[in-house]
Amino acid sequence: MDDLIVKVISKIIIPFMQVFGIFVILHGHLSPGGGFAGGAILGASLILLTLAFGLNDAKKKMPHSMSKLVETGSILLIISLGLFSILNGYNFLTNGASGFNLGKTGEIISAGFIPIATLAIGLKVGSTLITLFHTIIEED
Numbered sequence: 001m002d003d004l005i006v007k008v009i010s011k012i013i014i015p016f017m018q019v020f021g022i023f024v025i026l027h028g029h030l031s032p033g034g035g036f037a038g039g040a041i042l043g044a045s046l047i048l049l050t051l052a053f054g055l056n057d058a059k060k061k062m063p064h065s066m067s068k069l070v071e072t073g074s075i076l077l078i079i080s081l082g083l084f085s086i087l088n089g090y091n092f093l094t095n096g097a098s099g100f101n102l103g104k105t106g107e108i109i110s111a112g113f114i115p116i117a118t119l120a121i122g123l124k125v126g127s128t129l130i131t132l133f134h135t136i137i138e139e140d
Helices: 004-026 035-055 055-062 062-088 114-139
Strands: none
Touching: 004 035, 004 114, 035 055, 035 114, 055 114, 062 114
């Protein structure tokens, strides 16, 4: 797209979308939101980048190799959290009983591994959205 207004507005709004997406992910265990919603916001910001500046510019910011690495790393993180619970003698993804510090209720560093799992889910959703969008565009 060669519209100057769209490009300027996108340059202004994309960083705010990404900060808000990260905020939603990191506060998902304390307030409404979480990994899926925050990941969708992050993915939407990268889709907006692709629509405003084109596929080549967007791939410079988030190449497919980086997206695959984020997708793989995030799912491996969730699996490793579950395996940690199993190795401690509990069910898959058991939180507090398996040794994760639950912290104080209402603080950012609380809820055991749930913030870590939420971050992994957010990264997985965001990278999957942008991978699917770029794949659909490349087919045309």
